[in-house]
Amino acid sequence: MRFCAAVFALALSVMPSTGHSQASSDAKKDAVTRVEKQRAELVGLSERVWELAETALNEEQSAKVLADYAEQRGFAVQRGVAGLPTAFVASYGQGRPVIAIMGEYDALPGISQKASAVKEAFQEGAGGHGCGHNLFGAASLGAAVAIKELLAAGTLKGTVRFLGTPAEESIGGKIYMIREGIFKDVDAVLVWHPGDETKVDYEGAQANLQFFVEFKGRTAHAAADPWNGRSAADAIEAFTHGLNLLREHVKPTVRIHYTVQRAGDVPNVIPDYARILTWVRDSKRAGVDDVFARVQEIARGAALVAGVEHSLTIQTGYSDTNILESGLKLLHANLTWLGEPAYTAEEQAFARELQKVTGKEEKGMVATLVPLKPIAADPPGGSTDVGDVSWVAPTLHFSVATAPKGVPWHAWPVVASSRMSIGQKGMMLAASVLAATAVDLFSDASALDGIRKEWRQKTQGVTYRWLVPDGPPKTWPSRSGHN
Ligand SMILES: [Zn+2]
Numbered sequence: 148m149r150f151c152a153a154v155f156a157l158a159l160s161v162m163p164s165t166g167h168s169q170a171s172s173d174a175k176k177d178a179v180t181r182v183e184k185q186r187a188e189l190v191g192l193s194e195r196v197w198e199l200a201e202t203a204l205n206e207e208q209s210a211k212v213l214a215d216y217a218e219q220r221g222f223a224v225q226r227g228v229a230g231l232p233t234a235f236v237a238s239y240g241q242g243r244p245v246i247a248i249m250g251e252y253d254a255l256p257g258i259s260q261k262a263s264a265v266k267e268a269f270q271e272g273a274g275g276h277g278c279g280h281n282l283f284g285a286a287s288l289g290a291a292v293a294i295k296e297l298l299a300a301g302t303l304k305g306t307v308r309f310l311g312t313p314a315e316e317s318i319g320g321k322i323y324m325i326r327e328g329i330f331k332d333v334d335a336v337l338v339w340h341p342g343d344e345t346k347v348d349y350e351g352a353q354a355n356l357q358f359f360v361e362f363k364g365r366t367a368h369a370a371a372d373p374w375n376g377r378s379a380a381d382a383i384e385a386f387t388h389g390l391n392l393l394r395e396h397v398k399p400t401v402r403i404h405y406t407v408q409r410a411g412d413v414p415n416v417i418p419d420y421a422r423i424l425t426w427v428r429d430s431k432r433a434g435v436d437d438v439f440a441r442v443q444e445i446a447r448g449a450a451l452v453a454g455v456e457h458s459l460t461i462q463t464g465y466s467d468t469n470i471l472e473s474g475l476k477l478l479h480a481n482l483t484w485l486g487e488p489a490y491t492a493e494e495q496a497f498a499r500e501l502q503k504v505t506g507k508e509e510k511g512m513v514a515t516l517v518p519l520k521p522i523a524a525d526p527p528g529g530s531t532d533v534g535d536v537s538w539v540a541p542t543l544h545f546s547v548a549t550a551p552k553g554v555p556w557h558a559w560p561v562v563a564s565s566r567m568s569i570g571q572k573g574m575m576l577a578a579s580v581l582a583a584t585a586v587d588l589f590s591d592a593s594a595l596d597g598i599r600k601e602w603r604q605k606t607q608g609v610t611y612r613w614l615v616p617d618g619p620p621k622t623w624p625s626r627s628g629h630n
Contacts, residue, residue: 171590174302178582179485181293182575189289189578190571192216196281197566200254200274203314204620206233209252210311213284217309220292221299229327230619233313234320236329237288239295240306244334244595246294246588247308248581249536250287251280251315260562264500275562278316279341279549282565282574286339290581294589303589308333312532317357318620319463319532322613325539333540335474335588335598338533339577341565342546343553345487346517347475351468353402354435355428355530356614358462359621360386360446364455366419376417380410382453383421389445390425393438400525401438402428424462430525431467462621464614466534469605470522473597474543479519481583482545487514488572498551498569501560507553512569514548538611541602543584549573 182189196209210226210233217237218224226235254274261269269275276282291309298307310329313320324330340348362383367376390403397403405425411418427442429435443459450457490498495511502509536542549572550556550564564570588595 168590171586174297174590175583175586177302178293178297178586179579181296182289182578182582185289185292186575188216189285189574192288193281193285193571193574194566196252196284197276198269200259200270200276202256202274203253203317204231204233204622206253206313209233209284210235210313213250213252213288213311217288217291221295222291222309229320229323229329231313231320231323233311234324235311237291237309237311238306240298243305244589245306245308245332246585247310247330247333247336247540248287248291248585249310249312249321249336249338249533250284251312252284253280253314253316255316255557258557258559258562260559262563262566264497264504264563266504266559275559276565277557277559277561279561279565279570280315282341282549282570282577283339284311286574286578287581289578290337290585293578293582294585297586303586305589307585314620315532317463318622319465319535319615321532322463322465322535322615323620325535326613326615330536330540334595336536336540336542337581337584338536338542338544339581340531340544340546341549341570341573343513343548343550343556344517344546345482345514345548345576346546347478347482347519348468348544348546349470349475349520350523351470351526352465352529352531352534353400353428353430353526354432354465354467354534355426356435356439356461356464357424357426359460360423360425361458361460362421362450362453362455363457364417364419364453367417369415369417373417377419377454378417379421379453379455380418382449382455382457383407383410383423385452386423386446386449389449390442393441393445397438398429398434400430401434402426402528403438428528428530435464460621461614461616465530465532466538466611468526468534468544469537469542469602471541471543471598471601471605472522473601474541475519475522477587477594477598478543478545478580478584479516481580481587482516485576485579485583487516488576490514490569490572494567494569497567501551501554501563505554505560507551510552512548513552514573535611535613538606538609541598543598545580547573547577547580
């Protein structure tokens with residue numbers, strides 16, 4: 148409730164000063180009120196999804212709790228879209244504009260953690276929300292519900308869609324949804340992401356390519372007749388050696404990482420099968436393509452060295468981000484208007500404890516809005532399938548602090564924070580920013596037109612291509628049951 152009061156105090160005192168009519172300002176305040184009214188429900192949804200901690204394509208229950216909430220709130224819900232059982236679209240309204248708000252809800256494998264500053268699994272061996280996607284989905288849905296209510300009241304006109312986008316951490320659910328044509332009639336897309344600071348996304352994300360290399364050799368007894376064997380594990384060694392030599396001769400923006408998924412079971416059997424999942428990233432798609440061409444040769448060479456066969460299968464590939472300056476300004480204005488959450492002494496102590504145990508500077512929560520900066524030439528390390536969406540529809544992206552500054556991401560401290568009030572305060576702010584920005588897009592035709600015009604200019608001559616294989620996603624279950 149403290150945050151609720153803070154939001155209203157700010158909402159009344161710092162109205163955006165440029166180009167917004169009184170009607171639009173009133174609608175924005177109304178939207179924020181409608182987000183705040185859902186506080187208990189959104190916290191509840193985020194906690195339920197946190198407990199479920201379902202990984203990419205396994206988010207059956209998580210997708211269900213979110214889709215059920217959308218249905219209860221009056222949306223028409225289509226479940227299992229794009230051939231993905233855990234993807235869904237919740238729609239309300241009719242006609243233009245069509246504004247989509249995206250939510251994610253997949254967890255990461257093997258990082259289960261209690262809501263505590265001491266490293267301890269919530270459920271041994273289970274997944275955990277080390278990227279805060281439990282907050283992500285709930286906040287985005289809360290914003291969509293607020294907009295739906297304004298459409299129902301006749302305050303706004305058009306269509307709002309909540310897109311339940313699964314499997315962001317691998318596979319790339321959004322890419323399958325693009326392939327299905329789900330973004331075809333969308334005028335603009337709004338999306339946020341949990342983070343350790345609050346800022347509009349002027350940096351973007353890296354393009355990547357995720358692929359399996361399989362080696363097939365000939366098995367034999369490793370001591371009785373090793374000369375009859377051709378080891379697939381040898382090929383893995385040659386392949387990774389080649390990749391690690393390649394590292395010296397790529398641009399500093401390139402990232403290469405891999406995980407060996409199969410390489411035999413026991414030392415006294417020469418393995419006839421091995422498989423490695425490799426990711427290549429760079430600032431732009433073209434950079435990834437260059438490195439990938441060289442990696443394909445390394446795979447061929449590794450097979451030759453070991454005297455085995457090889458095959459390469461692309462699992463998915465994410466695009467870099469098409470960032471819109473007009474979108475950044477609009478988001479930044481709403482983030483400025485809403486202000487930052489206030490944290491209690493207890494919350495700051497918890498944040499500092501997490502920083503202390505992970506060897507980071509004990510700054511506590513740093514939620515001050517980062518000033519608007521020019522669009523970065525190279526993004527920081529990391530990728531998202533939001534990048535793909537940004538090439539098929541104008542996409543506005545920002546992050547809100549939900550975890551203490553500097554704590555390791557995709558790791559247990561973020562799992563803990565995502566179930567704590569510090570994470571939930573960020574979630575509520577994100578929902579308000581999404582709702583307020585959506586009101587701008589619905590009610591200010593010049594704002595939406597400006598964004599669409601910039602997007603058309605930036606996509607002119609660019610042919611977007613998805614990199615997912617035909618048919619359903621290509622996965623193999625690993626030993627732990629995760630992909
Ligand atoms: Zn994430």
